Amino acid sequence: MSLKQFFLGLFFLMSLDGIGQNNSKEVLFTINDKPYYTDEFSRVYKKNLELVKDESQKDLNQYLELFVGYKLKVNKAYKLGLQDNPKYQSELKSYRTQLAKNYFNDTKITQELVQEGYNRLQKEVKASHILIMVDENATPEDTLKAYKKIEDISRKAIEGADFGALAIQFSEDPSAKENKGDLGYFTAFRMVYAFENAAYNTPKGKVSKIIRTRFGYHILKVEDVRNNRGEVTVAHIMILNPKPEDTDQDKAKNTINDIYKKIQQGEKFEDLAKQFSEDKSSSSKGGVLNKFGSGQLSSEEFENVAFSLQQANEVSQPFQSQFGWHIVKLIQKHPVRSLDEMKNELETKVGKDDRSKKITASLNEKLRKKYTYKKDNKQYAILAKLVTDDFYESKWKQPENAKEYTTPLLTINAKKIEGKTFLEFIDKQQKSGMTVKPLAKLVDALYEKFLEAQLTAYYDDNLENEFTEFANVMEEYRDGLLLFDLMEKEIWERAKTDSIGLQKFYDEHKSEHQWKNRVEATVLSSTKIEEIKKALNMLKKNTEVQAIKEKLNINNVVNVMSNSGVFEEGNDALPKSTRFEVGISEIVKEGEYYFVTKVDKVMPKSIKTLDECRGKIVNDYQQYLEQRWVDDLKQEFTVKVNKEVFEKVKKQLNP
Known part of the structure; x- marks a missing residue:
């Protein structure tokens, strides 16, 4: 995990808690006359209250200092133009897309589909099928011809004709000639959704109703149903x-x-x-x-x-x-896992499956009810005449003056969508394979798809206006991403590369970084007194540790473990009774284990070198630089705190 992922991951954890707790707001402070309000300060304070370990950060006066410092850094980032960085803009757009997905999902329908899928996963269905192929966008004539064919086969199957023989004779599934249409056993999420529905809704031994999938028309016969074998x-x-x-x-x-x-x-x-x-x-x-x-x-x-x-x-x-x-x-x-264990996996499968169309259809229905929209029929008639039969062969081209069709075709609330946007949409739809006929019906179908796409886009564009929590999270992510880039540029990289400044900071603070008493030692342990006695005798004869283990750990049984290294006083790896003097200890027992310790060298308390405490020194140096930097920012920007309003906030947060 990268530093940025960790930083922003923690940031989101903080951002998604306790949203929308206070809608009233007053100006708490300004930075260069830009206002910052009490509602944001209160919201952020409340959601971070349980996360901070430093008690000083729970003090509201101290927290205001931190919050002002945070906003000063964001202002600095904007002043430096970091918001114009294409990489930043790409990351922000990517995150918004991910966050917005939650607002396009109908939770109720999703959970119903998850539950349905899980219930079906408890059983395995053995079925045979007969397929008459017909394209999704086939002409009405071809569609009717295929339907009559499957209807005739269905009648014969219901009247008792051998289903396998019918499959061999009529099915257009290439494998039917060999397997008589037998699909074997399957369970939920293995077949297209419409086919799965028929399989699970048809009684054992019966023939299903005629069903339509993207492959064509089917009938199936359920041969057997059994418990899922996992x-x-x-x-x-x-x-x-x-x-x-x-x-x-x-x-x-x-x-x-x-x-x-x-x-x-x-x-x-x-x-x-x-x-x-x-x-x-x-x-x-x-x-x-x-x-x-x-x-x-x-x-x-x-x-x-x-x-x-x-x-x-x-x-x-x-x-x-x-x-x-x-x-x-x-x-x-x-075995089949519990619903709780499979829930996330099933939600993902529902999202990728044909059944997700139910969720999309539900959203489209809601948006049609939610917004006021109107089509300009006169403009629509003009645009419809521009579409020709070339569309069916993907050869249709927009008129050369397509950009001049700026008269609004569609109005959603106050937003006007120009005619040229519809022409661009039609052009792109040629790859969708739509074959609806006649041409007038095709254009009508294209307009309905266009309307749904525009309603969805309008909804997406207005998420910040419609959902306070979405706006809050996006604002905080926007600032957090900028802040990360700024801190990396101004503080983190400098602390790593400023060797002279780091050395000076170490010299001024090295007394705060000291080793306790240490020993260079080897600790042997065992749960068996006989084995540790053998290890002790061998240690006293200057036998190497590896040789001791090879001697005592035989027949794939580990009787003795070893741990060698430099250990500081109080280290849990050392027995509590360890004497800090060179030599071999007696056997001591702590808990279920017997220990022998061989001390080769004793090192008294000493100041750590820069290399030995570099990680901590770099961290402290970063904090030092950041505090000085915040002080500089207070000189660069004009900060005005409304003390009267702040006192009111304190009473609200700490009544």
Whole structure:
């Protein structure tokens, strides 16, 4: 994490607390006649009150000094023109976009979709389907033709015709000829939303109603419903199926059986996978695969064997899939997690899924009710005549005088949107593949999309005006980002690079940075008295610590641990009874551990060198420079505090 991320992360934590607590405001102070109000001061003080550790910052007089200093720095940043930096503007825009997302989300509908998705995740549906393909933007004639075709197939299926046979005969899904339309088991978020709805709303053994997706028209038959098996992590060894031209068709089977015998004889599965598995994507990892759930692999047989294993490290017998011969070892089972554990993940999936259209539709409906908008029908008729059939082939071009169409086409509240903006929108929509016919209906459809886009843009542009908390957070982020750039420029970099100033500051304050008594020592510890006694005897014979550990830590059992280094008085790594004198201690017990300490060198109290306390000195030097800088800023800018108003604020905050 970068310093800027940390700085701004803490800033946002502070900014998002306690917003909108006081709407009344008076001028508390001015900087070069620019007013700063009591409501902001009170809001920021309240939300930071529990975060500050320095009690002096809770004192309102002291806090006012800090707050004025903060605003002085922001004024300095603007004076230096840091707000014009393209990098700053880009970061600010990026943050606003992220923050604004919260205001485009219908929380109620989102949570309903999350709950629906989670409920569905408890079950797995096995279904077959028949597809008649038709483009989303197909002509009415083509759409009707496809619908009549699926309608006829649906009737036959409902009357009892074999669904698999119908899929082979009629389905335009290329895989249907081989799998009879069988999709295997799947759960929520695996299929497009409309298809998922049909799967979960159709009873077992029944045929669904006709459904439309972006692929075309479908019907599906629910073959089975079972509890979700969760996910599983396994390792496998695979020997590829023989090719038709191979002379020894049993070679793969014999090889996998030989490997299985080696596993039964105690050889490590991982080593055998690395040596023999022909799945090169997993063999180097001991055969371990990424965790998966039902319907995520191409082999249902492989999935079924993997899920049939019950205990960790259990190994299957050899079996064959369409890819080859396998042996599977269970690593871990992952049951379906709780809603609380999955909530964030599900919210992300909802946002990326077709079901998010419900959220967008809800927002569009709200905005149509929220704002007053009006179309200029005369101007619309003029613009509509400019659109030609070239649009369908993405060859339509705006008229050469498009920029002259400045008469407002649409008015949202007091905002007027010119006709040329609609022409630009139409031009860009050629890539959307809209094929609505006739042309008049196409332009009407384009206008509806344009209206929704403009309502959304108007809403976005006015978030600061409509939501006080949004305006507050953006203002504080804007200032915080500027302040970071300013501090980096004026203070932080200077403190790191001003070697003469830093040395002088160290010389003036070095007495404040001292080592306590220290020892250079090795501490041996063990929970077993017998082992620590052995370690003590070996220490007394000048045996090296590494040799002691090698002698005592055998058969994968760690009997003795060591910790060597320079330890200051009071360090938790040293036994409390440690004597600060050269030599080997007796065995002492503290808690569950026995300790022996070998002290090689004693170092008395001393002043730390600059290098030994550089981090703390640089930090203190930064604070010193910042305070002097704030004093200079008070001379550069004119600050006037309204003391009478401040006294009123103090009474309100500390009644």
